[in-house]
Amino acid sequence: MVKLRINNKEIIAEPGTSVMKAALDNGIFIPHFCYHPALSISGNCRICVVSVKNMPKPVTSCTTAVAEGMEVETENKDIAAIRKSVLEFFLINHPIDCPVCDQAGECTLQDFTYLYGSDHSRFSEEKRTWHTKDVGPLVKLWANRCVLCARCVRFLNEITKTGELGIMNRGDRNVIDTFPGMPVDNPLSGNIVDICPVGALISKDFLYQARVWFMDFKQSVCPMCATGCNITAGVYQGKIKRFAPTKNLKVNQYWMCDYGRLSYKFVHSDNRLTAFLTRSQAGSVTKTTLQESVNILKNSLSGDTAVLASAYMDNEGLTALKTVTDKYGIKNIGCLLKPDGKAQAFGGGFKISHDNNPNRKGFENVFGKAVLDNGYRQVIDAVKTGKAGTLYVINGILDYALPQELIDAAGKVKFLVVQDTHSSALTEKAHLVLPSCTYAEKNGAFTNEQGMEQKFNRLIDPAGAAEPDNIILNQL
Amino acid sequence: MHDNDNGTEKKNLFHSIYLIEIFKGMMNTLKHFWLVKKFTVQYPEEKLKAAKGYRGEHRLKKDDQGRPKCVACFMCATACPAECIHIKAGEAPWPDRDKYPEEFEIDLLRCIYCGYCELACPCDAIELTETFNIVSTTRGEKLYNKERLLNGK
Numbered sequence: 025m026v027k028l029r030i031n032n033k034e035i036i037a038e039p040g041t042s043v044m045k046a047a048l049d050n051g052i053f054i055p056h057f058c059y060h061p062a063l064s065i066s067g068n069c070r071i072c073v074v075s076v077k078n079m080p081k082p083v084t085s086c087t088t089a090v091a092e093g094m095e096v097e098t099e100n101k102d103i104a105a106i107r108k109s110v111l112e113f114f115l116i117n118h119p120i121d122c123p124v125c126d127q128a129g130e131c132t133l134q135d136f137t138y139l140y141g142s143d144h145s146r147f148s149e150e151k152r153t154w155h156t157k158d159v160g161p162l163v164k165l166w167a168n169r170c171v172l173c174a175r176c177v178r179f180l181n182e183i184t185k186t187g188e189l190g191i192m193n194r195g196d197r198n199v200i201d202t203f204p205g206m207p208v209d210n211p212l213s214g215n216i217v218d219i220c221p222v223g224a225l226i227s228k229d230f231l232y233q234a235r236v237w238f239m240d241f242k243q244s245v246c247p248m249c250a251t252g253c254n255i256t257a258g259v260y261q262g263k264i265k266r267f268a269p270t271k272n273l274k275v276n277q278y279w280m281c282d283y284g285r286l287s288y289k290f291v292h293s294d295n296r297l298t299a300f301l302t303r304s305q306a307g308s309v310t311k312t313t314l315q316e317s318v319n320i321l322k323n324s325l326s327g328d329t330a331v332l333a334s335a336y337m338d339n340e341g342l343t344a345l346k347t348v349t350d351k352y353g354i355k356n357i358g359c360l361l362k363p364d365g366k367a368q369a370f371g372g373g374f375k376i377s378h379d380n381n382p383n384r385k386g387f388e389n390v391f392g393k394a395v396l397d398n399g400y401r402q403v404i405d406a407v408k409t410g411k412a413g414t415l416y417v418i419n420g421i422l423d424y425a426l427p428q429e430l431i432d433a434a435g436k437v438k439f440l441v442v443q444d445t446h447s448s449a450l451t452e453k454a455h456l457v458l459p460s461c462t463y464a465e466k467n468g469a470f471t472n473e474q475g476m477e478q479k480f481n482r483l484i485d486p487a488g489a490a491e492p493d494n495i496i497l498n499q500l
Numbered sequence: 501m502h503d504n505d506n507g508t509e510k511k512n513l514f515h516s517i518y519l520i521e522i523f524k525g526m527m528n529t530l531k532h533f534w535l536v537k538k539f540t541v542q543y544p545e546e547k548l549k550a551a552k553g554y555r556g557e558h559r560l561k562k563d564d565q566g567r568p569k570c571v572a573c574f575m576c577a578t579a580c581p582a583e584c585i586h587i588k589a590g591e592a593p594w595p596d597r598d599k600y601p602e603e604f605e606i607d608l609l610r611c612i613y614c615g616y617c618e619l620a621c622p623c624d625a626i627e628l629t630e631t632f633n634i635v636s637t638t639r640g641e642k643l644y645n646k647e648r649l650l651n652g653k
């Protein structure tokens with residue numbers, strides 16, 4: 025271990041750590057564009073210069089390793105003057121599009137210019153201009169705004185290893201572009217928008233949706249696979265506008281996949297269930313209330329009821345369900361699972377799980393492995409053979425059409441109860457429909473693939489009369 | 501004479517019929533009737549022009565091609581203390597521009613006519629005009645949409 029002082033604060037760091045990392049890890053901020061803790065060191069932006077005692081010139085902190093007894097100063101008059109000159113170079117060709125640039129408000133170029141930059145420009149020549157174009161299904165490039173930090177290039181080389189973007193031409197004519205016929209369409213492409221320190225790479229999905237300073241930011245967990253990426257949701261006027269990853273070195277490092285990034289759309293889709301409904305034997309539908317639905321449900325639950333719960337339910341819902349099944353002596357319990365996908369691993373250890381359910385582990389913890397593995401078959405058989413009088417399905421799986429086998433079988437029961445977030449072929453048949461909240465509309469927790477229980481927060485108000493699963497189940 | 505209860509002096513008859521005061525008052529009235537310059541304006545037949553810089557109802561300016569100058573940057577909405585500017589931004593339909601306001605609405609019932617929106621605008625796209633006689637019979641008419649702000653009707 026190496027002992028050094030940064031701004032007179034004693035710091036202990038591992039040998040080989042950069043001064044930048046040692047400072048950031050200890051809550052001392054050094055301005056930077058090109059440095060990113062998950063990517064290789066590039067050292068091209070030159071704004072991270074610091075003074076080190078007994079070194080003749082200021083050094084870039086991202087490329088300088090810590091040494092015993094080193095004394096570093098991150099802010100002084102000389103450093104401020106250097107940063108001012110560096111920023112002047114950045115702004116020579118920068119369009120200063122801030123009024124129409126989506127990055128404004130979370131742009132490091134804006135922030136550093138505010139802190140160190142000059143209030144006027146001495147550059148009177150023509151600015152060079154570059155393309156504005158789509159570089160992939162999710163990403164649009166404003167090459168004029170690029171500060172050539174190469175974070176995007178390094179991400180695509182080191183993490184996804186797909187290398188779609190490169191810096192073309194030389195010197196003053198350096199520009200970010202795709203290789204011909206190679207759009208940025210890998211499953212992690214959205215992350216280059218997050219790591220781009222300026223507004224050069226912009227998410228087409230979020231484009232002009234909201235100014236960032238008007239948004240509320242809340243922490244949640246992505247429900248689209250068992251990795252359970254930690255996410256920051258941007259909410260504006262009661263609607264989720266974007267998801268971005270939250271750093272969690274044990275789960276998702278700094279990243280999330282594009283499918284999860286766009287998954288907020290399922291929460292806002294048109295076919296959400298918003299009311300408690302009853303359907304008579306003749307097929308006429310009537311609106312009802314939570315209280316009445318609970319009463320109907322209480323009367324129809326018994327020992328020969330079959331229950332299908334899903335691995336999209338949170339731990340709170342599953343625990344409440346366990347209490348209900350114990351109370352009524354229900355034996356036929358099964359697990360609805362979204363079919364597995366392909367596991368994908370990326371550089372730096374980020375993984376997209378093969379398991380498309382956020383809470384399979386949680387289900388196993390509550391109901392046991394036997395129910396998880398064999399329960400579904402047992403329930404389907406009980407329903408098909410007419411052993412189950414009532415079938416109670418608690419679904420909530422996002423972006424999934426229920427299996428035909430289940431829909432056919434469900435037609436055979438005398439009383440079908442469906443608790444779901446979205447309308448489906450099953451809710452069309454159900455005698456009692458209970459609208460439930462998605463993960464975005466309630467507080468709860470999922471247990472991810474690694475067995476870590478992760479809390480998610482309520483981001484928005486529930487759709488219509490929808491209630492969290494556990495609120496409904498606790499009343500039974 | 502003695503002081504009455506509230507301490508005022510009791511007047512004699514000549515004083516207490518106020519003849520001199522009434523006459524003085526009449527003279528003053530007659531002076532204003534004929535001799536002094538009159539300020540009353542017969543509104544609405546006759547209209548005054550607001551002073552320069554008066555902050556009345558808003559308008560959105562147009563560029564030389566008749567398009568709204570506004571780039572939907574939300575600076576006005578950010579500066580507005582009454583939170584009465586509602587903008588929906590979108591991609592501009594013109595190749596030379598990035599962003600434009602799909603919808604732009606000002607709730608003049610909430611507006612306090614401070615003029616901060618005009619000061620905040622980086623594109624000189626919004627201004628408070630000198631139009632002050634803005635009356636309406638419904639609340640809805642006080643929600644000015646983009647059309648109304650651009651064309652004044």
Ligand code: SF4
Pocket residue numbers: 118119120121122123125126127128129131132133134169222223224
């Ligand atoms: S990248 Fe930053 S500085 Fe440049 S136009 Fe966008 S917000 Fe402004």
Ligand code: SF4
Pocket residue numbers: 169170171172173174175176177200219220221222224225
């Ligand atoms: S596009 Fe963004 S991330 Fe890529 S080099 Fe330019 S500024 Fe850096």
Ligand code: SF4
Pocket residue numbers: 576579580581582583584585606610611612613614615616617618
């Ligand atoms: S005048 Fe003031 S209150 Fe009215 S819209 Fe402008 S900023 Fe808002």
Ligand code: SF4
Pocket residue numbers: 569570571572573574575576577587617620621622623624625626
């Ligand atoms: S500040 Fe000006 S350009 Fe920006 S949104 Fe308001 S009117 Fe439009």
